[in-house]
Amino acid sequence: MDFSGVIYQFPKEIKFLIIAFVCTLSIGFYSGISFVKSTTNANPTGIEQRYLGNEEDESATKMMFKKSEGEIMTTVHSHILSLSVVFFLIAIILSTTEINQKLKLFLMVEPFISLVLTFGGIYFLWKEIHWMKYIIMISGFLMTMSYTISIFIIFKQVLVSKKLAFI
Incomplete structure (x- = not known):
């Protein structure tokens, strides 16, 4: 069954629902990304310190401690399930677009791949596999880019008639 381009045929009410849902979802998603940026400084060292602590870094302006196993498992579990x-x-909404x-x-x-790599990477980083901080950073970036491109396509095709579509 081909759903490609079906989004153009949705009634206005469904299109409005999609816009409201994606806008609300994006507020939550990007506020989470903002939180990650503020707690890790969006760099590998910050990621490592967030989960492994920085007690031994005398130049640290804010003391952080290694997360407990419970904190790590809660973070991994809740993020993988919810995201x-x-x-x-x-993906269901995107499946109806014409690209x-x-x-x-x-x-x-x-x-989904980046989700497993990012939060699996956090777990393995916590287990002292330090190079995972790079996997976390790359997969987190790819996850965010995929989400951003997807919602851009969805917004464009919900808001523009098929006659004007070019993607």
Whole structure:
């Protein structure tokens, strides 16, 4: 069954619902990204210190301690569960858009791969596998880019008639 381009045929009420949902979801998503930036300084050292602490760094302006196993497991568990639902819902909406099939498949699947790499990486970083901080950073960036591109496509195709579409 081909859903490509069906988004143009949705009634105005459904399009409005999609816009409201994606806007609200994006506020939550990007506020989470903002929180990550403020707690890690968006760099590998900050990521490492966030989960492993910085007690031995005498130049630290804010003392941080290694997260407990319970804190790590709660973070990994809750983020994988909640973000997988977020990405699933965005993928369902994206499936109704009219874009290149390979790009669509990539945007629908990539966030799930990055989700496992990011939060699995946090767990392995906590287990003292220090190079995982780079995997966390790269996969987190890819996850955010995939989400951003997906919502841009969804907004564009919900708000523009099919006659004007070019993606």
